[in-house]
Amino acid sequence: MSSRNLILILAVSGFASTFSARAIEPMVGVIARDLNSTPQTIALLAAAFALPYAFIQPILGPIGDALGKERVMKVALSLLFLALAGSFFAPNAETLFGLRIVAGAAAGGAVPLSIALIGDRVDMSQRQVALSRYLVAVIVGQLAGSSLAGLLAEWIGWRGVFGLSTAMMACALIATIIGFRGALPGGKFDPKAAILRYRDILSNPRALFLFGSVFVEATAIFSVFPYIAPLLEERGGGGAKEAGFAIGGFAIGGLVYSALVSWMLRRLGIGRILVGGGFFAAFALILLGFASDWKLDFVALLLLGLGFYMMHNTFQAQVTEVAPGARASAVALHAFSFFCGQALGVVLMGVGLRNIGLTISTAIAAVIVLAVGLNASHVLRRPRA
Numbered sequence: 001m002s003s004r005n006l007i008l009i010l011a012v013s014g015f016a017s018t019f020s021a022r023a024i025e026p027m028v029g030v031i032a033r034d035l036n037s038t039p040q041t042i043a044l045l046a047a048a049f050a051l052p053y054a055f056i057q058p059i060l061g062p063i064g065d066a067l068g069k070e071r072v073m074k075v076a077l078s079l080l081f082l083a084l085a086g087s088f089f090a091p092n093a094e095t096l097f098g099l100r101i102v103a104g105a106a107a108g109g110a111v112p113l114s115i116a117l118i119g120d121r122v123d124m125s126q127r128q129v130a131l132s133r134y135l136v137a138v139i140v141g142q143l144a145g146s147s148l149a150g151l152l153a154e155w156i157g158w159r160g161v162f163g164l165s166t167a168m169m170a171c172a173l174i175a176t177i178i179g180f181r182g183a184l185p186g187g188k189f190d191p192k193a194a195i196l197r198y199r200d201i202l203s204n205p206r207a208l209f210l211f212g213s214v215f216v217e218a219t220a221i222f223s224v225f226p227y228i229a230p231l232l233e234e235r236g237g238g239g240a241k242e243a244g245f246a247i248g249g250f251a252i253g254g255l256v257y258s259a260l261v262s263w264m265l266r267r268l269g270i271g272r273i274l275v276g277g278g279f280f281a282a283f284a285l286i287l288l289g290f291a292s293d294w295k296l297d298f299v300a301l302l303l304l305g306l307g308f309y310m311m312h313n314t315f316q317a318q319v320t321e322v323a324p325g326a327r328a329s330a331v332a333l334h335a336f337s338f339f340c341g342q343a344l345g346v347v348l349m350g351v352g353l354r355n356i357g358l359t360i361s362t363a364i365a366a367v368i369v370l371a372v373g374l375n376a377s378h379v380l381r382r383p384r385a
Helices: 003-022 025-034 039-043 045-055 057-067 069-088 093-107 111-121 124-179 191-202 205-221 225-235 240-267 269-290 294-319 324-355 358-380
Strands: none
Touching (some): 003 124, 025 039, 025 225, 039 324, 045 225, 057 111, 057 191, 069 111, 111 324, 124 240, 191 205, 191 324, 205 294, 269 358, 294 324
16 A cells, blocks of 8 residues: 555544544534533533543553454444444443443544554654654644634534534554455554563653653643633633634644645754744744634644744654554543643643633743753754664
8 A cells, every 4th residue: 555545544533633632622612501510510521532542551451462453443443333323322421431431432533543554654754754744634634623623612512512523433454454354453452561672662761751741742732632622712712713713723723734844854854843843832832821712722732833833743753663563552642642642731720710811821831842942952963773
């Protein structure tokens, strides 16, 4: 299979799974009112998705290495389809939380295993560009999930958005089954071998640095997302539709990065890309702290998306090479770190908003993410051992 066809197949599931993940954020207020809950409680649906996504990674990674990444993806997408279909009928917030936990665990078999498959089949010299092409689908999924979901929620309701997510996931599952129908079967899962692979990965200082960097990056950057819609409503800056447009700026920033990545690699190199990403993200977070309406939030989130992908795509390409013989396991630990950071960031930002306010909270996040970019630039310019 050509790399182009591989990326096309993976792009369908990447789009659908990311849409389903991001669709919640602009609908927080709508869901809270319909299910007689509070926006602060419904905002935690982001953590309910992210934590299972993270904690399933150490299991899915070695299973994918042993049984075959394509086979594991088919099972994971099937479970995600069922969880999304059930969410359409959720009668209360408790049921919706339970289904988001299942959806998060199942979604853990989509993007990380796709990244590992690209690592298996694309040479390192072209891998960061190939990953950025795949990320276009993921980013467009984010854009549609954050912007279109907010718009549709006012028209067809949040249940209608879950129905649309279910239909998209059905298409992704069909594309994966047909596209990988000729995939060779894998071997058997051996827990002892999996533990040994993890021991080797965790003994690699470069791998540990990448896992730590992506954890801190996610904690700082994604902490504010679930609170954008409630904050806009509180300030009179708009509802779910405006929140969706604002959050969509993040995905547009990612698309800008995807269009420029080849030029960046030729002219800047990964060191300057990481420094630039840190500065863009830090400035954006400071701007969010002073934002008063959705248009300024949109600009800030566009810059945040550009900065994030400049750093994150570089981390992704690097992590696919730290353990070529156990690539799914390495990418799984990377995703585990990333989503643990996301979940922690949401909780910490909630504490910050209650105690020190938005401006100081986002300023602290800005300092942290700038430090990540500068430190990563210094470390990752060194040749791999």
